[in-house]
Amino acid sequence: MSRMRIISILVALMLLLSSCAFGSDGGKKSDSNKSRFGSGGELLRIVSGSENIELEPLIKAYTDNNKVTIEMTYMGSVDIMRQLKSNTSEYDAVWPASSIWISMGDKDFRVKHTESTSLSPVVFGIKKSLAESMGFVGKRVSINDIMAKIKSGELKFCMTSATQSNSGASAYLGFLSGLSGNPEVLTMDDLQNSKLREDITGLLQGVDRSSGSSEWLKTLFLQGDYDAMVNYESLIITSNQELVARGDEPLYVVYPYDGLSISDSPLGYIDCGNQKKEEAFLNFQNYLLSEKVQSDLQKLGRRTGFEGVFDENKGVFKGEWGIDTERILSPIKLPTAEVIMEALNLYQREFRKPSLSIYCLDFSGSMYGKGERGVKEAMDLILDQTKASELLLQSNPREINQVIFFNSGIIDTAIIDPSTEEALNELNAKIQAQSAGGGTDIYKAMIRGLETLKSYDLDQYNPAIILLTDGVSAGYFEDFIIAYEELGQDIPVFSIMFGDADPTQLKEIADYTRARVFDGREDLASAFRSVKGYN
Amino acid sequence: MKTKWIGLGILILTMVAIIGYFVLRPRPVDPIIGYLGGEKIGLLEDEEFKSEMADKFGLELLYKKAGSLDMVRADKTGMSYLFPASQTALELYKSEIGSPMRSEIILNTPLVLYTHTMVRDSLQQSGLVSETNGSYFMDMDKFSAAVKEGKTWADIGLPELYGSISVKTTDPTKSNSGNMFAGLMANAMNGGVVVDSESVYNVLPDLKEFFSRMGYMDTSSADLFSQFLKMGVGAYPMIAAYENQILEFAVTQPDTWQKVGHDLCIIYPTPTVYSSHVMIALDIKGYEAIDALMDPAIQDIAWKSHGFRTGISGSQTETEIFGVDGVLTQVTGVMPMPDFKTMDIIVKELSN
Numbered sequence: 001m002s003r004m005r006i007i008s009i010l011v012a013l014m015l016l017l018s019s020c021a022f023g024s025d026g027g028k029k030s031d032s033n034k035s036r037f038g039s040g041g042e043l044l045r046i047v048s049g050s051e052n053i054e055l056e057p058l059i060k061a062y063t064d065n066n067k068v069t070i071e072m073t074y075m076g077s078v079d080i081m082r083q084l085k086s087n088t089s090e091y092d093a094v095w096p097a098s099s100i101w102i103s104m105g106d107k108d109f110r111v112k113h114t115e116s117t118s119l120s121p122v123v124f125g126i127k128k129s130l131a132e133s134m135g136f137v138g139k140r141v142s143i144n145d146i147m148a149k150i151k152s153g154e155l156k157f158c159m160t161s162a163t164q165s166n167s168g169a170s171a172y173l174g175f176l177s178g179l180s181g182n183p184e185v186l187t188m189d190d191l192q193n194s195k196l197r198e199d200i201t202g203l204l205q206g207v208d209r210s211s212g213s214s215e216w217l218k219t220l221f222l223q224g225d226y227d228a229m230v231n232y233e234s235l236i237i238t239s240n241q242e243l244v245a246r247g248d249e250p251l252y253v254v255y256p257y258d259g260l261s262i263s264d265s266p267l268g269y270i271d272c273g274n275q276k277k278e279e280a281f282l283n284f285q286n287y288l289l290s291e292k293v294q295s296d297l298q299k300l301g302r303r304t305g306f307e308g309v310f311d312e313n314k315g316v317f318k319g320e321w322g323i324d325t326e327r328i329l330s331p332i333k334l335p336t337a338e339v340i341m342e343a344l345n346l347y348q349r350e351f352r353k354p355s356l357s358i359y360c361l362d363f364s365g366s367m368y369g370k371g372e373r374g375v376k377e378a379m380d381l382i383l384d385q386t387k388a389s390e391l392l393l394q395s396n397p398r399e400i401n402q403v404i405f406f407n408s409g410i411i412d413t414a415i416i417d418p419s420t421e422e423a424l425n426e427l428n429a430k431i432q433a434q435s436a437g438g439g440t441d442i443y444k445a446m447i448r449g450l451e452t453l454k455s456y457d458l459d460q461y462n463p464a465i466i467l468l469t470d471g472v473s474a475g476y477f478e479d480f481i482i483a484y485e486e487l488g489q490d491i492p493v494f495s496i497m498f499g500d501a502d503p504t505q506l507k508e509i510a511d512y513t514r515a516r517v518f519d520g521r522e523d524l525a526s527a528f529r530s531v532k533g534y535n
Numbered sequence: 536m537k538t539k540w541i542g543l544g545i546l547i548l549t550m551v552a553i554i555g556y557f558v559l560r561p562r563p564v565d566p567i568i569g570y571l572g573g574e575k576i577g578l579l580e581d582e583e584f585k586s587e588m589a590d591k592f593g594l595e596l597l598y599k600k601a602g603s604l605d606m607v608r609a610d611k612t613g614m615s616y617l618f619p620a621s622q623t624a625l626e627l628y629k630s631e632i633g634s635p636m637r638s639e640i641i642l643n644t645p646l647v648l649y650t651h652t653m654v655r656d657s658l659q660q661s662g663l664v665s666e667t668n669g670s671y672f673m674d675m676d677k678f679s680a681a682v683k684e685g686k687t688w689a690d691i692g693l694p695e696l697y698g699s700i701s702v703k704t705t706d707p708t709k710s711n712s713g714n715m716f717a718g719l720m721a722n723a724m725n726g727g728v729v730v731d732s733e734s735v736y737n738v739l740p741d742l743k744e745f746f747s748r749m750g751y752m753d754t755s756s757a758d759l760f761s762q763f764l765k766m767g768v769g770a771y772p773m774i775a776a777y778e779n780q781i782l783e784f785a786v787t788q789p790d791t792w793q794k795v796g797h798d799l800c801i802i803y804p805t806p807t808v809y810s811s812h813v814m815i816a817l818d819i820k821g822y823e824a825i826d827a828l829m830d831p832a833i834q835d836i837a838w839k840s841h842g843f844r845t846g847i848s849g850s851q852t853e854t855e856i857f858g859v860d861g862v863l864t865q866v867t868g869v870m871p872m873p874d875f876k877t878m879d880i881i882v883k884e885l886s887n
Contacts (some may be wrong), residue, residue: 099762103754109601109609112576114758116765184698185750258697262770264762271599306764306795330697330769333750340751 033074033530038063042280043071047083048095049166050074050213051120051232052265054300062287068280076164076213078344079529081105082392084270092270092277097166097214097232097263104337113281114268117288118234118302121329122170122261124157125236125251126228128321136254137322143178143259150206157208157228158221161533162347163392164212166263171230172347173340174259175203177332182258186335191342201351209490210353210462212533216516220534223514224490232263233323237301240321253322260331265302344392354398355532356461358449361431362469362498364407364440371499372436375468378496378524379403382532383428385421391525393532395419400461403427404448408439408474413448441475442467442505446493447483454487464492465513466531468520470499471506481512494531496520564589567820569616570606571598572711573757574776575642575812577783578841584833592827594820602754603711604882607631616821618814620711620756620777625813626875635815641828642779642812642843645866646715648673648702648802649763649781650773654693655800661691664802670861671802672868675723678804682745683724688772696772699748704775705759706752708886712759713752715808716775717881718872720745727806729870732877739884746885756780764795777810778866782842782857792858801861806870812843 033050037060053074063070075083077096084094084105094102094111102111124146131137134149149155160168173186179199180190190196208226211217218235222242229236233253240250267288269281287293294304298313309317309325317323334340361375381387383401388394395401399419405411414430416423449465456463484491492515495506506517515534518527571579578584579596588594596616601609603619607627611617617628618641625638650658655671658664663677681700688696705713721730724738746752753759760780763771781801785792816822827833834845839856844866854862872878 099753099758100751103758109570109599109605112600114761116761119766184748187747260697262766264766306791328695328769329767330695332697333748335750337751 036071038069041067043069045071045091046093047073047091049097050215053215077101077166095267099266111268116264118297118304120232120234124254128252131252143256159230164533167214170261185333234301356400356463358402358465360404360445360467363436368436374498379431383424406445440473442473443475443480467495470501566595567615568597570601571618572620573600573755602709605709637816640811644777644779647778651768657692672805679723709754712756730873779842806868
């Protein structure tokens with residue numbers, strides 16, 4: 001064995017060990033979307049909707065008492081479907097919010113032992129006083145009643161991205177159905193209707209903030225001051241528990257009778273022919289379906305079992321919040337897979353509120369080499385429309401994209417409006433030609449970004465600043481705060497880390513602007529999908 | 536001399552041990568894999584079934600779940616068998632691939648409707664459903680007329696349910712139970728006469744309308760049935776699936792059945808169609824598996840624990856063992872499915 005080979009094996013071993021050492025006991029790895037519970041035994045890698053973050057204490061209790069390791073990776077349910085379609089071998093089990101995403105994604109019939117773990121309808125949670133003033137309390141409310149309030153500007157709301165998350169997709173399909181005059185089921189012909197296209201585009205202008213998955217939407221909602229959100233009844237319940245605890249106004253749950261959908265939270269095993277893994281999976285699934293855990297799930301606002309809510313948990317589902325577990329939930333019929341996919345494509349390409357993205361690209365000396373390469377690759381992925389469309393991240397022509405090249409000062413800027421394919425390609429070429437050098441000041445770049453935003457009517461866009469950097473910066477956070485307060489708008493600043501990144505400063509910015517930090521070195525595509533889910 | 540005897544003793548003991556090992560050692564189990572209709576997973580996962588198959592036949596049946604029609608067209612590399620829920624799948628196999636090495640009907644079960652008591656009662660009051668000796672029957676002629684008229688649930692006294700009267704089925708172009716219901720509806724729309732490759736064109740527009748109103752459809756009857764159980768009457772007012780599914784559920788999950796059984800009911804369409812679960816052998820192992828599955832002990836497990844009518848064990852008369860109300864001892868009023876050619880026309884039309 002050559003010396004080089006021995007060294008490379010040692011290096012590989014060290015890498016393996018260091019990756020194993022990461023958060024082996026319920027800790028989160030930096031800000032990535034993974035959590036790991038337990039150690040030893042079989043490893044179950046579950047890709048799950050973010051709403052199941054709320055179940056982590058129950059998962060931890062299981063791994064504490066059983067020799068098994070469970071790794072949860074969170075993403076929106078529509079993205080989970082995409083994972084299944086791509087024939088992934090990265091996961092052993094899927095746990096999206098609705099069965100439809102398994103059956104649409106599992107083309108090779110690999111998923112088995114699928115069981116619904118709990119139910120929760122997708123609802124509108126509206127600040128109670130606002131729901132009252134709009135006449136929604138104690139009434140049967142239709143999707144068109146809600147849309148009328150959105151159109152008149154009385155109601156603004158947050159929802160997850162329809163192309164990433166089940167709750168967003170469900171609400172969006174409900175809107176389309178309502179706007180089409182409640183057909184028995186939505187068809188391709190309905191989607192071609194120009195009146196519908198106009199109406200839905202107008203309606204989606206009412207979206208305040210968006211996110212890639214439901215639990216993240218809840219987090220965002222609780223950090224900010226918003227009027228309403230579309231989310232699972234269970235997450236509205238747990239949000240309300242928190243809102244009430246801190247003395248804030250709770251949300252009132254509205255079930256649109258002609259636009260309702262239900263999440264059934266199915267957990268299924270991806271067969272890989274490993275019997276031990278399959279057993280470990282079934283044991284975990286049985287645990288979740290046990291009466292004790294089903295009762296615990298009810299405490300988290302989920303509906304479970306065949307008999308409805310247990311007496312001991314009746315108090316969780318409060319009538320004063322508009323919650324009604326006695327009424328029959330009669331959801332609308334979902335359209336065919338073909339119609340759903342076309343509707344999602346249209347959402348991304350045409351209907352959704354256009355984004356106004358300010359990319360601040362770090363071309364300082366510390367980015368030289370792999371950092372710089374990472375940034376260029378990233379921008380190529382989002383600006384090259386062939387690549388972007390594979391991830392359902394294609395650009396909407398109404399979008400505005402600005403790029404600010406920075407080191408310790410502003411090197412250069414470029415803005416495109418409208419974002420035609422030609423303009424996007426030119427912008428991409430400019431980025432690919434840029435080279436790195438000099439010091440770093442991310443604050444200066446962000447302040448320049450805020451200045452750009454001043455000249456736009458931000459109600460018409462989903463604005464965001466996206467920093468692509470290694471995160472180590474001179475300059476002052478306080479300067480940024482002053483500029484941010486002066487603008488007085490809700491602008492998230494997301495960061496995607498590259499090079500020898502240090503997230504400390506970036507985390508501070510993300511917390512302040514209610515955004516998040518992603519690691520572009522781990523999985524660039526999912527980092528971008530997450531950012532674009534918010535923007 | 537003594538050592539000689541000891542030596543001989545050791546030799547004999549060793550030989551006994553070796554012979555004993557070969558006689559008594561567990562028979563080597565040969566695992567084989569194939570495509571399986573989801574409704575039979577319960578049977579293949581049954582411990583009694585597994586040990587009987589292993590001990591008696593040295594077989595372990597592994598599977599990948601697939602819709603009955605889908606599996607015929609799926610990649611069959613390394614597969615030893617197909618175990619769909621219908622002869623239509625066999626016909627499709629014959630027409631697309633050729634004559635199989637061997638095929639046999641292993642199990643039978645009629646297509647039935649499942650609903651909740653509140654829905655059944657309303658359907659009964661509106662004259663679509665009738666009761667005889669504790670069993671319930673859906674008049675398919677009246678039902679297809681109500682569907683054509685576009686009657687809503689509210690029209691028959693169920694304003695709590697959204698939309699028009701419907702039955703949810705699996706995707707008729709991919710899975711057998713939905714495919715059979717399409718055949719059944721086509722016959723009903725044809726005035727109760729089996730449609731053929733000419734008369735089918737008269738009913739295609741209505742049939743297409745009926746299925747297009749369903750929107751998204753599951754591809755597995757097992758998934759459809761479990762959705763029906765869990766999602767409640769609002770989401771799944773009525774479904775079409777196999778009779779054995781409720782029987783199996785009552786046997787394998789007695790505690791849950793105790794809690795929910797009173798609200799669930801079985802309605803036999805009149806007429807109905809029979810699902811014949813055919814095993815198609817793709818190689819010699821699949822060939823042997825057919826013999827094993829035809830064994831009386833295996834057939835007995837299939838009926839008593841999973842509700843499949845077998846036609847050999849004769850135990851069909853003992854319907855009371857399941858504790859499910861209204862199960863017929865003998866299903867009469869069975870109509871043949873339209874022939875393969877006609878079903879092919881229907882599937883093609885519904886695929887568009």
